[in-house]
Amino acid sequence: MSQKIFENVAILGLGLIGSSLAHGLRDKGLASRVVGYDASEDVRARAEKLAFCDEIAATPEDSVKDADLVVLSMPVGATGEAAKSIAGALKPGVIVTDVGGVKSAVITKVEAALPEEIAFVPGHPIAGTEHSGPEAGFGSLFEGRWAILTPSDRTTDAALQKISDLWHALGSDVETMTPEHHDLVLATTSHLPHLIAFNIVGTAADMEEVTRSEVIKFSAGGFRDFTRIAASDPVMWRDIFLNNKEAVLEMLGRFSEDLAAVQRMIRWEDGDALQDLFTRTRAIRRGIIEAGQETEAPDFGRRAAQSEKGGAKSES
Numbered sequence: 001m002s003q004k005i006f007e008n009v010a011i012l013g014l015g016l017i018g019s020s021l022a023h024g025l026r027d028k029g030l031a032s033r034v035v036g037y038d039a040s041e042d043v044r045a046r047a048e049k050l051a052f053c054d055e056i057a058a059t060p061e062d063s064v065k066d067a068d069l070v071v072l073s074m075p076v077g078a079t080g081e082a083a084k085s086i087a088g089a090l091k092p093g094v095i096v097t098d099v100g101g102v103k104s105a106v107i108t109k110v111e112a113a114l115p116e117e118i119a120f121v122p123g124h125p126i127a128g129t130e131h132s133g134p135e136a137g138f139g140s141l142f143e144g145r146w147a148i149l150t151p152s153d154r155t156t157d158a159a160l161q162k163i164s165d166l167w168h169a170l171g172s173d174v175e176t177m178t179p180e181h182h183d184l185v186l187a188t189t190s191h192l193p194h195l196i197a198f199n200i201v202g203t204a205a206d207m208e209e210v211t212r213s214e215v216i217k218f219s220a221g222g223f224r225d226f227t228r229i230a231a232s233d234p235v236m237w238r239d240i241f242l243n244n245k246e247a248v249l250e251m252l253g254r255f256s257e258d259l260a261a262v263q264r265m266i267r268w269e270d271g272d273a274l275q276d277l278f279t280r281t282r283a284i285r286r287g288i289i290e291a292g293q294e295t296e297a298p299d300f301g302r303r304a305a306q307s308e309k310g311g312a313k314s315e316s
């Protein structure tokens with residue numbers, strides 16, 4: 001058991017990340033009481049049954065009224081409205097944080113909604129799975145992962161330190177950077193890969209229709225890895241692309257240029273160039289494994305495989 005960091009925590013949005021946080025806080029004894037709220041009545045009822053919070057509130061205002069920490073854990077497109085809905089009910093001295101995959105747009109919307117004296121610490125755990133909903137959460141999700149904090153004008157030093165302590169206690173390493181840098185880095189390492197996965201799985205499905213033949217049935221390792229990523233929550237990803245438009249378009253432009261270069265290598269049978277590229281990318285993967293940031297068979301892959309074989313249904 002670690003040391004308690006907060007008395008009363010409110011988590012708004014009880015999907016994969018919100019429920020994982022609730023589990024993690026309880027498993028590690030980091031809060032006295034956790035109150036949850038979700039905009040969906042169905043999710044509230046499921047969360048009540050799963051009992052990972054001490055209480056499920058009926059309204060956003062009720063969920064935050066006693067909180068000394070409020071976590072906004074909904075799709076980034078809903079974060080501004082959620083902040084508006086709690087603005088009048090917050091206790092003085094409360095810290096508000098979020099977990100959204102985009103930072104600049106979220107900061108603008110949340111800070112426009114919250115009273116100026118409220119401390120806001122924008123955050124993003126670089127941890128997740130393709131599953132969503134309250135059944136998908138587990139307390140060890142954040143262990144051995146990064147949590148990025150992107151302080152803004154409304155982030156006090158004391159609040160930043162407490163949120164950093166919280167992520168450390170949940171098992172994460174913490175890095176601080178500007179929101180703009182975060183959005184560009186994540187456009188490259190998270191948003192673009194998801195876009196490619198959504199697209200390639202869509203292309204294969206179209207191929208199947210056009211050729212009226214089985215394409216996906218015969219897919220093996222490589223394509224299956226793409227289908228895992230492409231199974232991620234549609235609302236969450238719609239919001240990420242709409243809220244990190246510039247950085248994603250910038251990275252997509254660069255990616256298209258690199259893809260055109262590979263196209264040329266194949267057309268002109270430049271085997272050396274192809275081999276050089278693949279040698280470089282293999283070294284990058286091996287470097288990630290050696291640095292301990294990934295295993296050959298990630299845990300969440302095993303969880304997914306187990307649930308595909310008939311285990312608990314974890315998607316909403």
Ligand SMILES: NC(=O)c1ccc[n+]([C@@H]2O[C@H](COP(=O)([O-])OP(=O)(O)OC[C@H]3O[C@@H](n4cnc5c(N)ncnc54)[C@H](O)[C@@H]3O)[C@@H](O)[C@H]2O)c1
Pocket residue numbers: 012013014015016017018037038039040043073074075076078079081082099100101102124125126127128129130131132133134233236240
């Ligand atoms: N899934 C991941 O891998 C991952 C990783 C890191 C961060 N994130 C971020 O975490 C956030 C939540 O993602 P998730 O994977 O938990 O999604 P999820 O789909 O599992 O859950 C989101 C929940 O938010 C609820 N919600 C929507 N609007 C709300 C509102 N106004 N008030 C309260 N609840 C509301 C939905 O009903 C849903 O239950 C997103 O901003 C996402 O960018 C996701």
Ligand SMILES: O=C(O)C(=O)C[C@]1(C(=O)O)C=C[C@@H](O)C=C1
Pocket residue numbers: 100101125126127128129130189190191229232
């Ligand atoms: O592991 C996965 O399945 C994820 O997609 C996690 C992932 C990522 O792209 O790395 C997805 C979105 C986030 O905001 C952070 C983490």
